[in-house]
Amino acid sequence: MQDNLNERGLGRPVREVHLGSFQKFLYLFIAPLVFTVCLTLVLGGSLGIFDFSPQFTRVQLWLHTLPVVGAWIPEPMPPVSEDTAREQIMREIAAQWDLIARQQEILDERAQDITLRERQLNEIAQQIRLAEDQRQSRAQIMAILVEYFETMRPADAADIMNRVQTETAVEIFLAMDIARGARIMQEMDPDRASLVTETIRR
Numbered sequence: 164m165q166d167n168l169n170e171r172g173l174g175r176p177v178r179e180v181h182l183g184s185f186q187k188f189l190y191l192f193i194a195p196l197v198f199t200v201c202l203t204l205v206l207g208g209s210l211g212i213f214d215f216s217p218q219f220t221r222v223q224l225w226l227h228t229l230p231v232v233g234a235w236i237p238e239p240m241p242p243v244s245e246d247t248a249r250e251q252i253m254r255e256i257a258a259q260w261d262l263i264a265r266q267q268e269i270l271d272e273r274a275q276d277i278t279l280r281e282r283q284l285n286e287i288a289q290q291i292r293l294a295e296d297q298r299q300s301r302a303q304i305m306a307i308l309v310e311y312f313e314t315m316r317p318a319d320a321a322d323i324m325n326r327v328q329t330e331t332a333v334e335i336f337l338a339m340d341i342a343r344g345a346r347i348m349q350e351m352d353p354d355r356a357s358l359v360t361e362t363i364r365r
Contacts, residue, residue, distance in 0.1 A: 309338045312347065321350030324359070333362045 312320045312335060324332050324347060336344045336359065348356050 305334060305338060308335055313339060313343050317343075317346040318350045320347045325352050325355050329358060329362055332359050336363060 312323075315323075324335075327335075336348070339347075348359070351359070
């Protein structure tokens, strides 16, 4: 069986490796220790536990000074102190507060404009309601006057028509029965009756 394996090139004699005490110490203690330290440093640096920025800055500066490699390595930025970082954060916060204050002023101005427009709309609506009430009151008054003139004698009604304003007389005649209005018109002053007639025809 061993001869067949040797003929196929698959079987090779096994040699025993004897390690010295230093090699055993190296493989069993030093190598795992170095691996553990490297892993701890990498994880601590990535998690922010260890700060290697000064060392990296020195290495980067040294590489930047090399004749050929320095052209590919950028010059390290100067470190930012805590006071400078704090001042920058405070400036950013102040800028944000200024922006919020300006936006609040714009919102206040818009709210004032809306309040003013609502007040103007309310005043206009009140004036419209007042005009409608006055129109209804005038219509009621005119209805009473028309009924009153229709029950009077034509001569008495004509005497009153001669003294009221032309617009009022025209409004009463337009709301009155045509036949009764004609009888009152005949009793009125001719000039006054002519003026009222011309105003009605317009």
